[in-house]
Amino acid sequence: MEQIVELKNVTKVIKGRTIIDDISFQVNKGEVFGFLGPNGAGKTTTIRMIVGLMDMTKGDILIGGASIKTDFEEAVRHIGAIVENPEMYKFLTGYQNLIHYARMTTGITKEKIAEIIELVGLTDRINDKVKTYSLGMRQRLGLAQCLLHDPQVLILDEPTNGLDPAGIREIRDYVRRLAREKNMAVIVSSHLLSEMEMMCDRIGIIQDGRLVDVQQIKEFIQGSGTAFELEVIPSKQALAVLQNHYPEARITSYRDGVTIELRKLEIPGLVKILVEEGFQIFGIKESGKTLEDRFLEVTGEKEGAIRG
């Protein structure tokens, strides 16, 4: 895969406080990269540095090979972004807003604008003033604004903030589609874990300005093997028996039975043992860990995270 965004040892110090501490990562074309962390961890600051709204103290950021520091115009040409809320000129119509941004990049035709409006489904309301738009429509107009110049990198900072479930789903579908069909690299930041789980290919976890971990989302969730939930009676004895047979595995008891981390291949053997010992088995369920569990494990911060 071809990489399009590269952060190299990026550090940001504001008034003697290190906000971002030596962050490096790459994002590839066609990939949705999630940027995850509790509030105040430095997500938005990092994104502002990527799009050149903020200067960095140390390090460099390359977009399509051009440095945002020394070659701003060339680098930012590849980027379409919504930073925080999609703030538009409320006294202009949706169309005038798009014309406004279209004039700032060369080579955007009227047809292109019409095509984008069609894509985000605003055709009916595009000539209304933005102040009459709902939040969802503003979000879509924001998306239209960043797609005008066919960027290779799409950056969305907290794109689902304040949207209702239908709006969230809509954004998620757009993002996946753009990455797949247009081979765009998408960087999404969020503190909503469930959201990231459904949207992203890869995530980077940021905490206190440091990049804690970057992993494929599948590996990340299943990072410590798969767990199985066994509904079994009597569960206390079952726990003791299993601990005897699988001294290596992590085994815990839960309300109706036992949870054991084990490879799938070993499950039939396990069932046989339990049956022979006279236990009654009512069900076996594979339970993939959620992103939230892993997130809390990685950040070790039980209270900070909020589940969407």
Add this chain to the structure above:
Amino acid sequence: MVNLIKNEWMKIFKRPGTYVMIALLIIITSTIALFYKSQENTNNGSVDANWEQTLKEENTALDGQMRQSQSKIERDYYKKQIAINEYRIEHHIPAREKYNVWTFVKDASTLITLAGLFTIIVAAGIVASEFSWGTIKLLLIRPINRMKILLSKYVTVLLYALFMIGILFVFSSILGAILFGFPDHPQPYLNYDNGRVTEQNIVIHLFIYYGLSSISMVMLVTMAFMISTVFRNSSLAIGLSLFLLFTGEQFTSLLALKFSWAKYILFANTDLMQYIEGTPMLEGMTMPFSILMLLFYFAVFLFLSFYVFKKRDVAA
């Protein structure tokens, strides 16, 4: 660059406030015109038949005052008045003429302050509003240098100033022509320069007069623009600039009575008409000195705006 200015222009003219400003300017100009019109009927500026005699008497009086005067500025002023009066007598140009379109346009020039006020409001908002709306974030992530974006905003402000003054000039000309009519023999304006009196076409004189009167407006507008950019606060920019627009000159002339360094204050220099029609605020002040001071302040204001805007971390 043209596109950027188009954008800014669109953002100004899609807001109702702009039309309120234009309407106010037109209404106030009309009110003043009607006021002068009603005055004209009661005191029909009939030209004094004995005006030559009056001027001669005035000159004798001025001459007496000049001899008693201690200050060089005062003596220069009397000398100039006498020279102009003599020129009038010699060339048969009455000092008072019937109120006509050109006298009205000149009187309407006091409303340049109003045009200035409106332009200050626009200048104060043009950068600060982008921050308060949050749109600055979308504006600065385009493949355009920040300097260019700020420059387009400043140029737009200047165009708006020109637009307002243009409205004032054109509208007061039309209104003046309708209400007061054109003079039969347009009188030239008399320039006095180093003991010599020269004639100048009245329309050309009015252009120069409007141009020079706009200088203090441009300076204050630039200051408002600077405050707007540096502090991202349009109320502060409007408040401070308007306060100085109305009090700056008076305050400076008070200071000028006591301190000679007052001549370095911006407002001692904004009125270039003082070198043409009146007398300088302080001794030793000349037109080139004032122009230099104005350029200095201008450069400082613009440098501050551009420097801060370029360096700013946008975290609104």
